[in-house]
Each structure stands twice: as structure tokens, then as C-alpha cells.
Amino acid sequence: MSMTTPTTEAGTAAFPTLTVPIAEAIAAFSAVLPHSTKDPITPILGTVLVSGRSIIATDRYTVGRYTFETSEATEDFLVPREAAEWVSKIVTRGLRRATRAGSTSEGYGIELAVVGGAVNVSIVFGEGDDYAVERMQQFDPAPSTADRFPPVARLIPEDPASRPEASFVALSPENLEKVTGWAKKYAKNEAVHFTLAAAENGSDKPAPVYFKIGGLDGLIQPHLLPRG
Known part of the structure; x- marks a missing residue:
């Protein structure tokens, strides 16, 4: 425009x-x-x-x-x-x-x-x-x-799907709703694509989950479960 x-x-x-x-x-x-x-x-x-x-x-x-x-x-x-x-x-x-x-x-x-x-x-x-x-x-x-402003854009890889997949991840409903709530209103006919990536360099810290739908992409940090 x-x-x-x-x-x-x-x-x-x-x-x-x-x-x-x-x-x-x-x-x-x-x-x-x-x-x-x-x-x-x-x-x-x-x-x-x-x-x-x-x-x-x-x-x-x-x-x-x-x-x-x-x-x-x-x-x-x-x-x-x-x-x-x-x-x-x-x-x-x-x-x-x-x-x-x-x-x-x-x-x-x-x-x-x-x-x-x-x-x-x-x-x-x-x-x-x-x-x-x-x-x-x-x-x-x-x-x-x-x-x-925190340089968070660099945390989103150009192609999340190219990273190794992880077998498990826990996400909070509140953080998921930030994505799915918008998608239900503005992108009804599109699917939300999630990519679960493995932790880098052998770290045991869970890696983020990357999402993309239409022009929106980003990441959700995993929900840390209580120990024990």
C-alpha cells in the first residue's frame, strides 16, 4: 500500500x-x-x-x-x-x-x-x-x-522445521491461547504449524516450541513441570 x-x-x-x-x-x-x-x-x-x-x-x-x-x-x-x-x-x-x-x-x-x-x-x-x-x-x-527492546527476534530460526524434533514438550494453556485465540478469529481456514525442536548442544533444558500461521510466527517457552 x-x-x-x-x-x-x-x-x-x-x-x-x-x-x-x-x-x-x-x-x-x-x-x-x-x-x-x-x-x-x-x-x-x-x-x-x-x-x-x-x-x-x-x-x-x-x-x-x-x-x-x-x-x-x-x-x-x-x-x-x-x-x-x-x-x-x-x-x-x-x-x-x-x-x-x-x-x-x-x-x-x-x-x-x-x-x-x-x-x-x-x-x-x-x-x-x-x-x-x-x-x-x-x-x-x-x-x-x-x-x-530485547533482541528476541533472533530466537526464531528461519526454518524451525529443519531442527531435530523432540519427543515431548509441555506448554501452558494460557500461552497456547495467545496463538490459537488469534487464529480462531483472524485465520479460521488456516492451520497452526508447531515445530518441536530438540535442545541444543546436549542441554537438558527444554527447547522452545515454534509456531507459524499466516503472517504470524514466534515461539512459546516450555512449561517447566515441578520436580519430584
């Missing part, structure tokens, strides 16, 4: 920006939000990292990453939880009118931009001379910066 983004004289984006078709934005933020935390002790884990073509969230026990089909951020930035929740629950008057008319959300987009520290989330429509902002909401700055 091509949208008009403010640029400098050199042609680069004037501030960190990501623009995504609205249906994909709603699905994406709904996918990763369950993997973030509301714990005030670790506020950065309550944010969503925007990085390249992906958004990422983690609560230490699971990691959720959604990769967009074509949209890409101009640079990495953090989206506070309140802004991410707002995106995930958007239903605009324009979209309702389009639905009643039998049309689609084609042409609508979500634009996230960090301006003066604050995070602006706009519902936009069209491009070029027809570009218009239908609604804009401003949110307080994220509690930290993108470079401080």
Missing part, C-alpha cells in the same frame, strides 16, 4: 513511520498483543517493536512476530500498548459504511508515526492527491527506545 509520508528535502522520511492496509494492521496488532505484558515492572515488554517489515512483542515466556506482506517501517520504533490496542480494535464510520454497501476496506490504511516522541496513529485513505486523514489519535511516548 502506497501512502503519502512526510519527507525531508533529501527524500527520506521526516520521522519513523509505518503505513499498513487497515485490515492487515488490525490482524497484525491483534496477533502480537497477547505476547506483550501488562506488568509495570517491565514496561518495555508492554510495547510492540516495529522493525522493518515486522512487529514483535514478548512477555519473556512467548514471542510473537507478525511480518507484513509489503509494508515496511522507515526505521525501528516502539509502539506503546495503548496505541497498539487502539489499532487492534479499530472500527471506523467509513469502514462500516463500506461494509453496508458491500464494499471492502480497500484504500484504508493505518499510519503510525513518532513525532516529537509521541506516537501518532492515523486512519488514512487514498494516496497522492486523494490522500486524506480520516482520524488521528496521539499517544504518550513509549517508555524506552527501540534499541533497548
